[in-house]
Amino acid sequence: MADQNLRFDIGEFRLDLHGTSIVTAEQVILRRIEECYRYGLRTLKIVYGTPDDYEHSIARAAHAVVRSHDLVAQEMLPPYVFRDKPPKKLEGALIVYLRENPNALRVNGDTTFEPFTPKYEDDVARLLRCRTPYTPLRRSYPFAWAATAIGHQCTPTHLSEIVKQKRVAPELIPPDSLSWDGVCLAARAYAELRKAQKSKHRHLARVSALTESGPPEPSEPVQPAPADPAAELARARLLIHESRYEEAVELLQQLEVSDPGPEILADILYEVGRAYMALQQDKAETALLRALDLAERLAVRGPRLIAILQRLCEFYIASGDMDALHNLLKRYESLDTGESGEETRMHGVIAMAMLDYKSGQYASSLTNLRRFSYVKGKGPISASLNGVRFNLIGRNYTALGDFLAATIAFECALRHVRSNMRDCRMQLPPVLLQLGILQRQMGLHDQALISYQEARKILAEQQACDSLLYADLASSIGVIFRHQGKLSYAESSLEEARQIYIDQGAGSTPDYAKILVNLARLRADQSRYDVALELLDQARQIMLLKNSANFDGLVRLLLSEAGIHLAAGESDLAQIALEEARNLAARSVGIESLSYAKATDDLAKFYVLHGEPSKAQPLLEESAQIFKVVRQLDLSELIKKQFAVEDSQT
């Protein structure tokens, strides 16, 4: 049980940290050391609450605080405090001797020790002892003070009612006041009263629902009382749970302006962010960032901070703002939340791998996936998680141009997902989409179409035809049609994809930029070069704004631009774009990457087409060498193919 009391007879302040979180425990120990020193108290007894020693235990936190504190007489501390690993069985308490303060203040009736909140304490009276400022010499507490301290819409009238009903021992002087024991008893009595009232209301509501006679009249007049922020916050959470987001936002905004205190304000802002996210409003980011800021200032750690960070990450992913996401994760990469569960770590690794993939950092993504394998070990994981993992591995290999490894990885993903179709049915379409993209890149257009159609069928069965995944499928089908020369089909597919993205409010995400690039290529095939360049420009703006670290994507965009310029007969601009793409790939992606090989290859083709084979040859050899490594293509065949083009031109 959390508690605190000052024993004047032996000059000892006893601080019991049962039911207290580690962070709060650290803070309160620090405060009490200073306060005890200020009042000349020489002994502080800290009851750990969690006596067994383990990482992140209160005992370890307490040891860390006292062994380096200037006001603590370290020579009086037991030796285990200074060891990294104290004995497994500790005594339940640590007695800390403080240094003598020659200018100590006298403890009087106004001497107050700051309150703290033991988060996991259930007992009403103990909670009250810790949550209210502790004044050791105070003997009486007015009803008004007690009602405020008890909270939960408790009023002095309630307290006088409780006293009248002789629920509280009547040794209380002066009138309309309570001793501390009285306050505790009153708090318990009020809690019981509230409980009884709640069940009575529930019962009446049930009866009224059964008899259809309208809402019951309350048996007791409702006390006009100030709204309790915690209760209102709980009501707002319920509204969010019931998907009544607008009402929740309204309620939370009212709460925010009522000055509820920083702790509750952080929770309010977090809930506002959640509600705005559900309403797909950009204000979510502001609310969540404010919550994060406040949490930082309050030194909140653990689940609360993680929850805010998670929501922010979700927001950035939904809005496609990879740069912001990167910055956020970088800022908190060393955050120690005390979470050590393997599942949590694995999910974290997968999330990081996905982020790296989205940012074009394929090697880093694969490294993270290998870390996942290490964390997993030989233990089994769900088919679903395995499906996600191998799908991501396959996507990375596809992007790196290792098509054989990608095929094998996608086949693994499909096997895992199909092994448990009951749970993983909705995971099949993303894998099929990625497999289709790979097949398309390998020139297997018919097989790619089969994969896409199967994925579409599943989504249609699940009535998910307005999802972004469906849009991605439509876009990919459009690309195949474009390659096959069926431009009208391609146009309808790509426009369908574009419309879904806009309808879903995802019209400024990097994935939408990809659709714009595909549309631009189509327009170029339709000889509408101005429109194509305009679309490319839009795509570039989105990429630079939201995912500027994805250099791979930018190189591809530049290559598309060069292709359009070339088709439009603007050779100079095409050459500039090609050279820019090649330089960017060399500088930012690496000269052994598929992007660099493609850029080099395209530039070589450009020289071939413009009758400069001497410039083309070294470039072709260079790109062929990279292709050979990453794709296992035969070098001589590729060069032969390229020079066949040259021969036909000359």
Added chain:
Amino acid sequence: MSGYSGNNQVDLKGGGDEVLGLFECGYRLSASDEPQPALDYFAQAVALIPDSSDMWERLGTCFRDTGNFERADLCYQRATQLDESNFFVAFHWGLSWMDRRNVQEALPLFRKAADLKPENVFAHKHLAECYRVLKMSREWQAEMKKVLALEPSLWHKLPESFKRALQGAI
């Protein structure tokens, strides 16, 4: 089809317990003539550590055992790229061509295998078989001499015609 009889020591290329577990399961299954489930394990291992020549070789052998020679060739090709001096790749790839009765393709692979491990009697045996099918009698005799030098007890198991041909040569 026969159970896998290759090396059970692999370079895991930094793969952890999961990869080791996948390899062990795959190896056990392929040794007990169950190439299809073994293939699932090796495929996962390959997806996790694509830089292990040994793992690609085992995957290729599973594909070969399930009759998917096209995929097997790709796997062996990758395994060779990763480690030119991997005896098992050359040997099993050679067997894969023998399964398809393509001795011309198998010959250089067995030759390479025999060069990489001159003490391996099976490599010389298969190389000799290639020479025999291709009617390269002098090379066959030379290779058979090596086989018998490595395993003299084989002499009693040889057909009479072989013995006569070899006695003439000796």
